[in-house]
Amino acid sequence: MDRFSLTSPRVYVPLGLVVILFIIPLMVRDPIFLHLMILIFFYAYLTLSWNIVGGFAGQVSLGHTAFTGIGAYTSTLLFIQLGLTPWIGMFAGAFLAALMAVIIGYPCFKLRGAYFALSTIGFLEAFRIVVENSNEVFGIPIKGAQGMEVPLRGDSLLYFQFLDKEPYYYIILIMMFIALYVTYRISKSKFGYYLLAIKNDLEAAESLGVNIAQSKLKAAAISGFLTGIGGTFYAQLILFIDPANIIGAYLAFEIVFIAVIGGRGTLLGPILGSFLLIPVSELTRVYLGGTYFGVHLIVFGTILIVVMLFLPRGINDSVLKVYHWVIEKLERKGSHALEGVASR
């Protein structure tokens, strides 16, 4: 069977899944359900971006929301002060986030393992506390811990604001696929091989011509850039940003949970992890969140422990095994049908 023909399960199954994701909003109108899907894609997007540094290069950053924070605050401030559309402000925020990633990375990457992770938390918390306690920066009000509202423009494509969930759904879905594509291209490139080498054995990598510092910083910059854009999306979705959430440790940890449970360093792990954990998180938040704040993190932690005991590499490999089994079953069915036709 031709590999790329539409009749081959290898092609029509993934294609079908993608198509389903795109037509869901046309079939299901419930805004609460759509919001859940938006969150799943959003977390997947953030985790895919994190994966470049945390999965491929193996540098576990527990402070990635510094970048969502910079992205969100930059685009929002540019919007408030200059009326600049967040579509453009988004890139300004992303560049600043990439810059901050390099600045943080430069000293932190000299640390190994747990020490690196701790240093990222240090930077994140410091950044958050500075923002929380600053009413203004260079004369520009940022309202500290109170947070800022994104000026309302109603339904406006130009200003990246919509009254319905559907536009947000499609934007974040596309962003998720872009992030997936970026990580795919990296994994097949010299840069990707170098990151993997760094993760496996630093000394050996260097003896083979890998510039460790440069590779890590490049990974940080790309990851920071993408994460910063995620921050702007969040700002435009919720229309309110404050340090506790957008520069929050909770969100930073959730990303890492999703990555580890999904499969650190795999391509689809972040998406699979998000599809598993976000519905769980939202359910626990809805039914238990009122009384017990942070319960969803307990659930995350429990799932993490269970997965680490039985599937230390995350669920990615097991899910793919099941997936391939299904594909093969479908392929055999298909060829039997052909044989049936031929023998007539």
Next chain:
Amino acid sequence: MALLEIKSLNKNFGGLRAVIDFDLSIQKGEIVGLIGPNGAGKSTVFNLITGVYPPDSGHILFNGDPIVNHKPYETCLKGIGRAFQVVKPFPDMTVLENTMVGAFSRVEGAGKAKAKAIEVLDFVKLTPKRNFMAKTLTIADKKRLELARALATDPSLLLLDEVMAGLNPKETEDTIALIREIRERGITLFIIEHVMRVIMSLSDRIAIIHHGSKIAEGVPKEVAQDERVIKAYLGEAYVFTRN
């Protein structure tokens, strides 16, 4: 001009004088051996050459180019390859992917790197195990892989740190033959070894290091008879047999 010129190299670790006034000259096409008791400073010399840490004083010239303040990735790109004493494969990558990392230092694009890696793996006879995960290999194959990775960087000088350690007689024979073939390809070799049969039969010249100082240097026959070398290291005069 010598390919590698080491002059008055000194390295201290705190109070420990690891390398003292070390001189050595390696010509293109040679196989030079470095022997000495454990802890004498052999691997330290390798580390100083590749740039793992800088010397306290002294010069190292590669093709006339001073390389003393280079980092390991820079010396690799300049043409110095290295196989480590304790093998360091990339455990979660396949044999092919491991070798591709080396190849990427010279070519761009995954396709070209793969082709180059395949060629190198063929040369070291690891082709059947191309798609094995590196962590599943036997020690002999891991040592092969170490060689293949270094060869993929197209070195003009290859530093081999005890590549024979842990190999059985047949594997040792095969590796000796491979090293000869590497020399045929025009690569200069600087080898640390403890297996006397190997180093005596392969080397054009041998240097002996003891407590950080070079105590003798010469062709294998001279070194094998040298009183100081016998006292410090060999134990008794080495007797050459037909190899």
